[in-house]
Amino acid sequence: MLPGFRFYPTEEEIVSFYLHSKLEDKNPEIDRVIPILDIHQFEPWDLSTHGEVCLGDAEQWFFFVPRQEREVRGGRPNRTSASGYWKNTGSQCHVYSSGGKVIGVKKSFVFYKGKTPKGTKTKWEMNEYKVIQQDSPSSVPQLRNEVNVCRVYVVSGSFRAFDRRPTQAAGNDQVECGNSEGH
Template identity: 30%
Template structure:
């Protein structure tokens, strides 16, 4: 509780216009890896925690909180084994009210400062409507995941609940 109060004080002292904008390497190294390893991570209002089933139960505009003109939101996502299957490129939202479709081809490796791939980034675009009449929206998501080798090297048991990822959801300029 004391720590939460201290973190809130830090946020109040930040200058106007401050934005949380980590690089891919920072997001994976300092946030995702620390979360998976059980180390301290930023306060909950910087990166919220959500289960994949909850994330894909509603359209993106019903999951994020609009305040202060923000257009990017970050989530620690509990990923179950279905989402570790890279062959799944479409994720249905709710009862078919929309879907996230993987775009930009297969996952992109994230390289550390030595040039080694240590995580993967997946790009998604949100479409409203059903598969027969979809409408592309301005919602984008980048999903960052550690490879299964990370979990096995650290001797983590990855069960049916799967692992953890970080999602960056963004509403680009436009209507939807």
């Protein structure tokens, strides 16, 4: 990459461009930007060595994560590794387009070392993004689950907001995503 280049997409860009493009197989080169990887087979601190664009980024790493076989059969995904597990930290929340339309959902997780439920919380966090199917015949929004995007990062203590969506685009009455960890 050229000096000064940083891959820092907004949540809207992650869902509406990258994840949507991957699901629709619109851009085969997109795997160079966000690699396909079952991140749950790795420790979070080993993930920074995967991917061409995010390689060496000290802040965050993005991955397309394929749906696990147990999810296909209606089960819950396995979010454990050899040394710990990813714990959901709050309720699922919406990702909005700049026009105020709901385009996806986001779940937040924290990595705990050890076995559940007695693991030790680490500074590793993850956001999991899924697309909402826009042309669903049902009035209830349907999620596209074939692939999701996970953003893995280390909490630095900085209050810089990840989502740089303009606040005036859809009004200020939308409820922001929160979780029980206070982030």
